[in-house]
Amino acid sequence: MAKLAYFRFYGNLNDFLPSLQKEKEVKYSFTGTPAVKDAIEALGIPHPEVDIVLINGQPTQFTNLLQANDSVAVYPTGTNHVNLAAYSRQATLPVWHKFILDVHLGKLAKNLRLLGFDTLYRTDYDNKTIVQLAGAEERIILTRDVGLLKHKTVLWGYWLRSQHPEKQLTEVLAYFKFLPPFQPFTRCLVCNGILAWVPKETVLEQLPPKTKLYFQEFYQCQNCLRVLWKGSHYDRMQVFVQQLRQVD
Incomplete structure (x- = not known):
């Protein structure tokens, strides 16, 4: 016999719901005892965007089994639940952000x-x-x-x-709450390798004739060995980065 549980999704988790279900209680029909994670994803919400789950007002893990008439509140990252910080899934995000x-x-x-x-x-x-x-x-x-x-x-x-x-x-x-300063111009845009300064004489054979004449500062990707210099493309990228730094 089918059972019902009642879900409420908060914040930007509503982006995944049909318009008629946004910001409203959602009925979920099920049989057996599915894990709450499975029910959340069956309703359209990918689990990595979920931060805290409460069942009948109590913090719970994804593996907890859903019961008939359960009331489930599902919160996204950025939720200010100070008293429930120990149950935050987003707190496990790697600090190095790869x-x-x-x-x-x-x-x-x-x-x-x-x-x-x-x-x-x-x-x-x-x-x-x-x-x-x-x-x-x-x-x-x-x-x-x-x-x-x-x-x-x-x-x-x-x-x-x-x-x-x-x-x-x-x-x-x-x-992800990234704030300036960033570390621009440290990675190759093509392959993700690390850029390092190199003496001009070591890369002369890779340079176009006018570049040899007008530029003196060069960087090379340590992975794909592409050579870069501060031409007009660099000026455009500087403007782009500066605009990002000015965004609150």
Whole structure:
């Protein structure tokens, strides 16, 4: 016989719900005793975006079993529950904030690398590879695919609401509470490698003729060995970074 439980989702968790269910009590019909995590995801909410869960007013773990007539409150990251800090799932986020992005987020990957964030991205990464790398290297998954975040082994992740790269960057910075100063121009935008200063004479053969003549300061990716210098592209990136630093 089917049983009912009653869910209420708070904050930006409502982004995942149909319009008629947003900011309202949601009835969930079930049989047996499913884990509360399974019920939350069946209602459309990926577990990495959940911070605190209360069942009948009491803090609970994802593995707790759902019972008939349970009242479940589900809170997103950023919830100010001081007395429930010990139950916060977001408190387990790695402090070093390494990312891995899905195939749709190439521009965001470059923007994060521009600011100095360790960001894995390749067009040949499938979902299985992303999940495996995220677990092995303790990386946060950024994606436009809600289903990717529902893989049971995923610990940390975020679903980008915007489809525009610049808005996606500010969205990530706000969600993870990143504040300036960043560490811009320390990573290769192409491969994520670390950039290091190199003497001009060591990279002369890789430089275009006019670059040899007009530029004296050079950096090289320690991974892919690309050589970079502060040309007009650098000035544009400086403006971009400065604009981000001015955002409250």
